[in-house]
Amino acid sequence: MALVEVRNVSKIYHLGGEEIRALDNVSLDIEAGEFISIIGPSGSGKSTLMHILGCLDTPTKGTISLDGVMIQGASPRQLAAIRNQKIGFVFQFFNLLPKLNVVQNVELPMIYAGCSARERRERALEALEAVGLANRSKHRPSQLSGGQQQRVAIARALVNRPRIVFADEPTGNLDSHTGEAILALFRQLSTQGRTIVLVTHDPEIAAVTPRRIEIRDGKIAAKVDLTLAGLDRSPRSGPAAGAAP
Amino acid sequence: MNLFNTIAVGMKEVWAHKFRSLLTMLGIILGVASLVGMSALIKGMENGMKEAMIAMGGADKVLLEQQEVPSWQEHLAPQAPGRTMADVIALRHSAPLLRLVSPEMAVNDVILSRGEKRTWPSECVGVWPAVLEMNLHTLAHGRFFTDLDEEQANPVCVIGTGIRDDLFGSPEDLGREIIPIGETILINSQPFTIVGMFERYEGEEDRRQRELAAQRKNEPQVGPQRQRGWGRRGNWAFWRKNQTVYMPLNTAWIRFRAAGDRDGIPDPRLTDIDLKVAKLELLEPALQQARNVLMLTHRGIEDFGFRTQENQLDNINQQIRNARLSGGLIAGISLLVGGIGIMNIMLASINERIREIGICKAVGATGPAIFTQILVESAVIALVGAAMGVVASYGFVQVLAQMSPSANAPVITPLALVVGVAFSLVVGVVAGLFPAFKAARLNPIQALRYE
């Protein structure tokens, strides 16, 4: 059983009598430990898919199971708990809370998880260490560069040790150099055994992942799996968690 | 997320918008200040009224009043005897449920003089010694009237300190107290010897003020003499009591009334008969007994009635209740307005923070967690406002104290503080409900897409 199983999922919006099929009968599996990208032009439904996978949104039709749990029947409370415990998000616009400093931002998911203050602080600093920002823990998000802010967001996504991390255009707001560094960070996390879903419109960025799913007009247009072709350059088949590349 | 954390975050949020929060709190601050101020004022009023009631003779005093005859006895009205000594004697003999019967015969239009000085007493009456207990008088100097004084209608009088102040000078002005026992004064030109003087009657607050003034005596007064507050300084009832002049009942009768008071005809009617019952629980039967006796002496003409202090007490309590109600209403409206202000600001605040709320939801905040957060924030605004209101109310009461007569000095009660703060908390929570509900229901996607 795959970590994420998507079956015949559709998302239909109604705008002034017009029906918009943001997602149209999408099915796919994501295995634990995979590094996968969802690629497609703007407006193709990537974000919609990610939101549905991330339990932020519910599909109009179809079923999703995440880590063995069917999402359909879950209450808002259970969905919140799933988002909190099993899912990490990284957004294009970082989405840090401006009033909190860096370490407080990273602590946020653990607050809702009900961790003690000490544990929160320890794990938040650990996560910041992992993204190379331990020395900026007292800064405000506004005092950091875009790349640094995105690292904070990644630390926040990782801090509750989620089963899967969704990144929606994580480099979309960064210059290419910084973007590459962020991508390298994701690749490194992948080698540590994390499951990462990278959403992007840029084929060059998608090229870093061994598996790509291409979406067009809400439909899956193509699935590319380099691991099947034996062309996988990433060492995900041996999830050597913690092993430095 | 535990409550302590939530409160800390709420505090931070309030602090982040200091000025805005302060403006929002203003309604609550004013509400609490007016609630506490009002109740302090009313408490002061109540104290003053109760003190006055005791000064006028206490709760067990019953006034026997002259009344119009009932309509079915109208034809008998010219024969109505009025209240006379016959009533007093009869009551003393035949109404054992009465402890005290005190007749009073007032001398009207009295001018007291001594040399160049003159004054007008609040009352100049002929009395029996029973009046001391009846009106709760304490003789500080000299003696009261003896049976001999009564029998011989001696020209002697007992005065209150107010009369002494007016005719001989007050201790405040002279720096020493004059005790005018043995001095002679003129009551409507008839010489009377002062044989006794009462103690000085004053309310708690007056005493404090006076003692304070005495301590500050050495500071020279600059400019004309100033008076604090409106109206007469101190409690009216105490002032009145200090302006009393008593003489033996027979003296009043023979020297003033018998000489022709009513169109040259001697007027034997008493101005007052005051009663005290033996037991307050037996008030009703005692009054019934007194009524039966009086029906006999009045030959069945019911030209009298009783007024108990109970009525007076009811009256006071009614007034207090009314004052409380109107004061509470004003404070309540002001708190309500404060609550609307809080709701307004909370709605604006969650609109500003839609994105933040979306982020919190994305990382796992449940609806109830967001709900609690907004509610706590709203309650924090209200509570901080209430705390400032409590501080403000102390200032407010100082101002009120400057404006109100000292006898009714406002008193802040702990109950008012507790009610004020509790009510603010309720207002804050209620005002936060709708914004909190709105925030909790926010769809995380829409919140995240919101620019």
Ligand SMILES: Nc1ncnc2c1ncn2[C@@H]1O[C@H](COP(=O)(O)OP(=O)(O)O)[C@@H](O)[C@H]1O
């Ligand atoms: N709340 C919405 N209401 C109506 N249409 C929507 C809504 N959200 C997304 N869409 C539509 O769904 C389609 C897919 O959007 P999205 O998933 O954001 O695309 P992508 O992330 O691939 O750029 C777009 O055509 C968009 O206009």
Ligand SMILES: [Mg+2]
């Ligand atoms: Mg998108």
